[in-house]
Amino acid sequence: MKKNNIFQGIIFSLNFLIIFAISEFILWHSLSIRFLFNFSVIILPIWFLIIYYLINKHKIFKLHPLNYIFTFLLVIDIGIIINIFSLKYFSYPAVTPIFVVITITLMMDFYFGFLSSLFFGFYFSFLIGNPLKTFVYLFVIGIIGAYFSKKIYSRVRIIIPFIISTLFQIILYFVFFEIDFLSWPIIAISNLFQMLFILGILPYLEYITRVYSDIGLLELGNLNHPLLKKLSLNSSGTYYHSLIIANLVESAAEEIGANPILLRVGSYFHDIGKSLRPLFFTENQKGFNPHEKINPKLSSLILNLHVTKGQELAKKYKLPILIEDLIVQHHGTRIKRYFYHKSLELNENLSADVFKYPGPAPQFKEAAILMIADNIEAMTRSMKLVSKKDLEDKFDDLIQDLFLEGQLDDCGLTLREIKKIKDSMLETILNMNHSRIEYPEIPKELLKEVNKS
Structure with missing residues (x-):
């Protein structure tokens, strides 16, 4: 871990040294003593003592630090270069954090957007002078842009943080600097360009970084x-199972403030590994079970393949890194009880x-939500009559098993959130399995007479 941190430190230092040197050279055509002072005494300490320290506090960042830090740095670097050229060829009002904060907030979350605004403000305040006013001016605009970029689900709605941030930037520029009515068109055009650039580059950034x-x-x-x-062609049973899971997890995620879109889309892909050997999974079987002809150990290995092969497919098709996590974590390290019990009956003396x-x-x-939904849906499928009392008992037994097995130790769910998940999933299952009235039979002769008339 220590070696990894040192390596990351070297990479980050080189990254900002190059970007800062490019910035200075483009603006002033030389590397000055001021550049060395700003870089070594101000920029690097701010990065390591504030930004990088705060980034490491984020739970999701700890899952894939390289992906997230690469995304953060890539967007920051592109944003800095764009604004350096805006500063050089237009003027000071053209500098704006719009591209950086909106892109990072969309790809990560508001917390990362806040940090990007903080660093962007520090960077340009010491690069072009007037540190306090410039920092507050850029930081406030960035925070506004990040705040209004939360929970944006369509490209069209990116115009909302653009309009609001632009209006505030024009007002703040007049407050902090000077009332220059030639400045507001520059601010508006610069922000518009950066918004259009976000629309064009976002899919490529997502594909590169996952x-x-x-x-x-x-x-x-x-x-x-x-x-x-x-999946729908090879494993139709698994495909429809995935659609049902998507409905269960989406409503549960909304109840506890998790990401419902990640869960819905992740549910579609969580069992893609089953498309390679569909007949080894009960939802795709039609009377014949191939597990009856092989030993339990081999059956266990085949079931493991749907996780490992699913992960390989996720990497091959560049699926989001968090969806890859959902694929490998939705079964956790649970024991396949049916095959373990079968092994015990055969006296194979194999370890659990x-x-x-x-x-x-x-x-x-x-x-964790996906794991719970996957298990409760399988239980529901085996029930002949779905009642609320039976569902509650099965859900409570499942949660108790997951706790005893340590499956929920690292996910961060609280007991209150588990209660909300339970209530949401039970309501969804009962709605999907509601009873219908029995339609009375109508004689065919009467139907013919009705149709004639």
């Missing part, structure tokens, strides 16, 4: 995706570890 915005996730959730079409899924156990709330 860190997707909600907009990108919704586009990915198109059921015509090659992996989903293959042989029958565990590869895991790991859920590391974030969305993965």
Whole structure:
């Protein structure tokens, strides 16, 4: 871990040294003593002592630090270069954090957007002078842009943070600097250009980094995706199981403030590994069970393959890194009880570890919600009569088992949130399995007479 931190420190230092040197050279055509002072005494300490420290506090960041830090740095670097040229060829009012904060907020969340606004403000305040006013001016605009970029689900709505941020930027520029009516068109045009640039570059940033915005996730959730079409053709039972899971997890996620879009789209893809050997899974079987002809250990290995092969497909098709996590974590390290019990009956004397899924156990709330939904849906499918009392008992037994097995230790769910998840899923299941009235039979002769008249 220590070596990894040192390596990251070297990479970050080189990144900002190059970007800062490019900035200075473009603006002043030379590297001055002021550049060395700003870089070594101000920029690097701000990055390591404030920004990088705060980034490491984020739970999701800890899952994939390289993906998230690469995304953060890439967007910051592009934003700095764009604004350096805006400063050089237009004027000071053209500098705006719009591209940086909106893109990072969309791809990550408001917390990362806040940090990007903080760093952007520090960077340009010491690059072009007047540190306090410039920092407050850029930081406030960035925070406004990040705040109004939360929960944007379509590209059209990106215009909302653009308009609001532009209006505030014009007002703040007049407050902090000077009343210059030639400045507001420059601010508006610069912000418009950066908004259009976001629309064009966002899909490519998502594909490169595998860190997707909600907009990108919704586009990915198109059921015509090659992996989903293959799943529907090869494993129709698994495909419809995935659609049911999507309904269960979405409402549960909304109840506790998790990401419903990530969970819905992740549910579509969580069992894509089953498309390779569909007949080994009960929902795709039609009277014949191939597990009856092989030993329990081999059955366990085949079931593990749907997780490992699913992960391989996720990497091959560049699915979001968090959806890859959902694929490998939705079974955690649970034991396949049916095959373990069968092994005990055959006196094979095998360790229980042989029958565990590869895991790991859920590391974030969305993965735990998917695990709960996957298990409760399987239980419901085996019930002949679905009643609220039986469902509640099964749900309570499931949660108790997951706690005893340590599957919920690292996901961050509280007991209150589990209660909300339970209530939401039970309501969804009961609504999907509601009873219908029995339609009376009408004699065919009467129907013919009605149709004639």
